[in-house]
Amino acid sequence: GAGVSQSPSNKVTEKGKDVELRCDPISGHTALYWYRQRLGQGLEFLIYFQGNSAPDKSGLPSDRFSAERTGESVSTLTIQRTQQEDSAVYLCASSLEGSQGGKETQYFGPGTRLLVL
Amino acid sequence: GQNIDQPTEMTATEGAIVQINCTYQTSGFNGLFWYQQHAGEAPTFLSYNVLDGLEEKGRFSSFLSRSKGYSYLLLKELQMKDSASYLCAVRAGSYIPTFGRGTSLIVHP
Numbered sequence: 304g305a306g307v308s309q310s311p312s313n314k315v316t317e318k319g320k321d322v323e324l325r326c327d328p329i330s331g332h333t334a335l336y337w338y339r340q341r342l343g344q345g346l347e348f349l350i351y352f353q354g355n356s357a358p359d360k361s362g363l364p365s366d367r368f369s370a371e372r373t374g375e376s377v378s379t380l381t382i383q384r385t386q387q388e389d390s391a392v393y394l395c396a397s398s399l400e401g402s403q404g405g406k407e408t409q410y411f412g413p414g415t416r417l418l419v420l
Numbered sequence: 421g422q423n424i425d426q427p428t429e430m431t432a433t434e435g436a437i438v439q440i441n442c443t444y445q446t447s448g449f450n451g452l453f454w455y456q457q458h459a460g461e462a463p464t465f466l467s468y469n470v471l472d473g474l475e476e477k478g479r480f481s482s483f484l485s486r487s488k489g490y491s492y493l494l495l496k497e498l499q500m501k502d503s504a505s506y507l508c509a510v511r512a513g514s515y516i517p518t519f520g521r522g523t524s525l526i527v528h529p
Contacts (some may be wrong), residue, residue: 307462336516345507345521346463359516394462408453409517411462 305329307412309395315418316385324380324415328397336409337370337380338394346394352378385419392416424520426508431526432498440493440506440523448513454482454493455507457522463507466493495525503527 308327316322328335337349348362352372363369367385372378382389396409423445432438444452451470455463467475469484469491481494495502505524509517 338519346509346519348516348518351516408465408468411464413462 307395307397307410309393309412309415311415312413313416313418315420317420318387319384321381321383322385322417324382324393324417326378326380326395326397326412328376328378328395329410331375332397332399332410333375334398334400334407335372335378336396336398337378338396339364339391340394340414341391349380349393382417385417387419390417390419424508424510424518426506426520426523428521429524429526431528432495434498434500434527434529436498437494437496438498438525440495440508440525442491442493442508442520444489444491444508444510444520446489446510446512449486449510450513451511451517452482452484452491453509453511453517454480454491455509455519457505457507459504466506498527500527500529 307329310325314322333354335352338346339349340346350370351359367383370380392414394414395412398407398409400407425443453468454466456466457463466480467482469475469482472484472486474481474483479496484491503526505522507522508520511517
């Protein structure tokens with residue numbers, strides 16, 4: 304596609320329910336990132352996928368959070384037993400090649416706005 | 421880890437020039453990014469610096485001093501549409517940029 308897409312755009316759920324967020328990166332981008340952004344805050348790194356390498360999960364805040372990626376395409380972020388503190392915008396970004404560093408611009412999706420009641 | 425510091429909020433007048441500073445403390449520096457984020461939208465890439473000096477791109481310029489752990493984003497001929505949050509992000513030793521909290525810029529007539 305033309306850009307990174309995410310779904311759903313908005314999600315309202317009840318405390319304790321599980322939610323699944325989806326990200327479709329730009330075709331050909333091997334690196335994929337998930338970030339969380341609470342209201343008025345900066346971007347908080349969650350998890351990083353690069354090709355077939357083991358994902359970097361160092362940013363996941365608890366074991367309620369998990370993510371998967373199918374090859375170099377779609378990724379899903381799952382939050383189990385949601386809490387009110389999980390309310391935030393979840394942003395996905397992709398880039399051509401992450402492991403080399405350098406000027407690999409991240410292209411962000413529009414985000415999923417999650418509200419846990 | 422990295423410690424990235426930006427002012428929380430700045431205001432400026434349409435047509436003026438504004439400089440948004442970013443200071444960081446890190447080891448293994450490997451690039452600094454500036455992103456623009458309008459309210460309710462995703463961040464969009466503005467600039468990238470890895471060597472010392474000034475990078476100019478139209479009305480926007482970004483400066484880096486690695487020895488001082490310092491960068492700034494310079495916006496000239498401000499327009500109302502420049503009202504947004506400006507995020508400084510530092511990549512150090514790995515491939516994952518760490519973002520600052522962002523600077524909310526308000527441009528008024």
